[in-house]
Each structure stands twice: as C-alpha cells, then as structure tokens.
Amino acid sequence: MGVIRVHEFTTVDGVVDAPMWTMDYGFPDDLAAAIGALTAPAQGILLGRTTFEMFAPAWSTRTVEDDPGAPFFNDTTKYVVSSTLTDAESVWRNSTAVGGYDADRVRELKAQGDLYVSGSATLVRALLADGLVDELHLYVYPVAVGTGIRLFPDGAPRTPLSLLGAESLSNGVVHLTYGPAAA
Template sequence: MGVIKAHEFTTVDGVIGAPMWTMDYEFTDDMGASIGELTGSSEAIIFGRTTWEESGPAWSSRDMETDPGAPFFNNTPKYVVSGSRTDAEGWNNSHLLGAYDVDTITKFKDGVDGGIYTYGSGTLVRALLADGLLDELHLYVFPLALGEGPKMFPEGSGRTALTLAGTESFSNGVVHLTYTQPAS
C-alpha cells in the first residue's frame, strides 16, 4: 500500500496559496535535501487539478541542468484528481483519476508500492486529511505572516488532530514540521 506524503509551503499564520513569498528566502541546500528525501522515496505524484495545470508548464520546460528536481517531476507517474477535466494530456506520464472519491483514492493507494508525493493542492490535501487518507503532512513554515490568503486550515474547517513526527530547521529561518494522523 502506498503512503501519501503532502508537502506545503506555509506562513506562520497558515497561508499556503501561490507561495511567491518564498522567493524572499534563499532555497538552501539543507532545505533542498529535505524535500529531496520526500521526492526520492516516492513512486507516484498525486495532484489536485489547479496545481497540476500550473505545474506542468513550469516543470516540463526544465531539465536536470536547470533544476535537479526536474527528472522526478517530469518522469514520475502523475495522477490528477479532478471532476472537471476529461483528460490529463499535456504533461508527460500524467493520468486522470477523476473526481475526488474516497474509494478511488484508497484503490489508488493500494496500487502503489512506496511513497505517493503531493505538494500544493490544498483542496485535495484537506480532503485527504479529513478522510484519514493522508499519511504524512510536511509543513515548511516560513518566518512570515501575511494576514490573508488561502489557508491550510481555513476558519470553519473543524478540528484536525495531528501527531508531531519530526522537526528540523534550516539556515534560512524555515522550519520543517512533519505530522501524521493519530491512529483511529
């Protein structure tokens, strides 16, 4: 059975949307190694529609010389969760899973041996958390508060219990918090 690991860049006040604000912080080697551990242990990538549509053009134009993460993102099988798309054409090795459905995601997880990586895809990650399908939540917390924007846990989303599984800090001030969901 696959293990779904989500990585989110977030501010200290929980904003996750379009993280252009990360550009103010150097992407350090230690942070790159941390994210590299997540991608390196993954056999598949699962995306929400918006993140997949935005990521495809950005990653498909990169190669190993311009970005060491490019081979992972371009060659790894990608699965898109979307009820509005009719195909997943346009980015190498992409497949459409269809609309979000617990049974579909469970069958998908059962069919993957190893890690399943996701980033961004806030709506998908929140649904996976709510349904107990997310195995690890990796929050890369930037030392910045924006005061507004889409949040990982928006007001009214209800209680979400998590267990701290690891921490690390980087030379650029970013902190990596790893959470798992408590056993039911």
C-alpha cells in the same frame, strides 16, 4: 500499502496559496535535501487540478541542468484529481486524470505505492478528512501575509495530528512533520 506524504509551503499565519513569498528565502541545500527525502520513495505524484495546472508549465520544460528535481516531476506518473480535466497527458507527459475526488480511488493508488502530494489544498483537506495522509510536511516560512488560501481555513473541522519531527533549516524555515493523531 503505500504512504502518502504531503508537502506544503506555508506562512506562520497558515497561508498555503501560490507561495511567491518563498523566493525571499532562497532554496538552500538543506531544504532541497528535505524535499528530496519526500520525493525519493514516491512512485506517483497526486495533485489537484489547480496545482497541476500551475506545475505543468513550470516543470514540463525544465531539465536536470535547470533543477535537480525536474526528472522526478517530469518522469514520475502524475495522477490529477479533477472532475473537469479529462486529458492530463496532453498538458504534461506521464499525467492521468483520475476524475473527481474519490477516497476509494485514492486508496487504490496508494495500494500501488508511495504517493507525493504538493500544494493541492482542497485535495489535501479531503485526504486528511478521510485519514489518507500518512505524513504532513509543513515548511513554515517566517512571514505572515494576512490573506490567502489556508490549509485549515476558518470553520474547518477539528483535525488532531501527532508531531513526528521538527527541523530548523538554514534559511529560517521550520520543517514540521505531522502524522495521524495517536489513538
């Protein structure tokens, strides 16, 4: 059985919306290494439609010379969870639309190997609710923005987690790793 590792850039007030605020903090080597450790074992990328549609134009034309992460994003199979997108391959190579969210379908994909998820807040909420997230990696930026999409919005169900690790990065970001709550 594979592992699902989720990566979210978030503010101290919990916003995970399009993270333009990350630009102020750069992308130092220790942040790149931390994210590289998440992507290295992944055999597939699982994305929601909105994140897929944001990533496709940003990553599909990048080369390793532009960004060392480009080969991972372009060459790895991407599974897009969407009830509306039917032809992901024409948008970004190595992409497959898997239909609307179905926990059993995600379990099938997970059985094939490790999966990496970035962004995709709606998808991540569903994965958490169904106990499918093995590692939730929150990169907490030292800024509050007040409004935006939150991973855990007001009214969301209680989601107990266990802290697996905490790391302070050189740009002031804290990398928190959570797993399912200990029984």
